[in-house]
Amino acid sequence: MDHVAILRRAKISKNDNLLGDILIGSKTIESRWYVNKIIPWNKIQKGESVYFKESGCPVTVSATVEGVLQFDSLTPDLIEKLIEKYGKRIAPNSNLAGFKMWGRKQVKKRYCILVFLKNVKKIESFNINKKGFGNSAAWLTVNDINEIRINK
Numbered sequence: 001m002d003h004v005a006i007l008r009r010a011k012i013s014k015n016d017n018l019l020g021d022i023l024i025g026s027k028t029i030e031s032r033w034y035v036n037k038i039i040p041w042n043k044i045q046k047g048e049s050v051y052f053k054e055s056g057c058p059v060t061v062s063a064t065v066e067g068v069l070q071f072d073s074l075t076p077d078l079i080e081k082l083i084e085k086y087g088k089r090i091a092p093n094s095n096l097a098g099f100k101m102w103g104r105k106q107v108k109k110r111y112c113i114l115v116f117l118k119n120v121k122k123i124e125s126f127n128i129n130k131k132g133f134g135n136s137a138a139w140l141t142v143n144d145i146n147e148i149r150i151n152k
Helices: 018-024 076-090 096-104
Strands: 002-007 029-034 049-054 059-071 111-128 139-142
Touching: 018 049, 018 059, 018 111, 029 076, 049 111, 076 096, 076 111
Parallel strands: 002 049
Antiparallel strands: 002 139, 029 111, 049 059, 059 111
């Protein structure tokens, strides 16, 4: 399977540049925090490819999944523990106190997915066709990236 992770330009802190941090290797975990079990829950595995793009921009980065951790029944204490343990690898430019404050606002989130990344590289940019995934979809899963890739 191939995956497209769409990153918001909105940030946890003013110093974040999530896509840039993935590219330089300081952000080695992509995290997703959800109220419900949605993609990529139980749909992503070690060895698969993740393509990254910022909202409104083309895909420019790819990576290989090194591992996946899933957490359900999140509590404020568990969210804080996850941030303490993995926070610097999720948002390397955020200070821990600010990230914990963000975490305390996530009380409705019940699920967390941590996707560990390796073999990150800049790729020739391309656009995708999100038709059928919904306008607000922030993670797409397909058998092959070429199914949604728009050739120039």
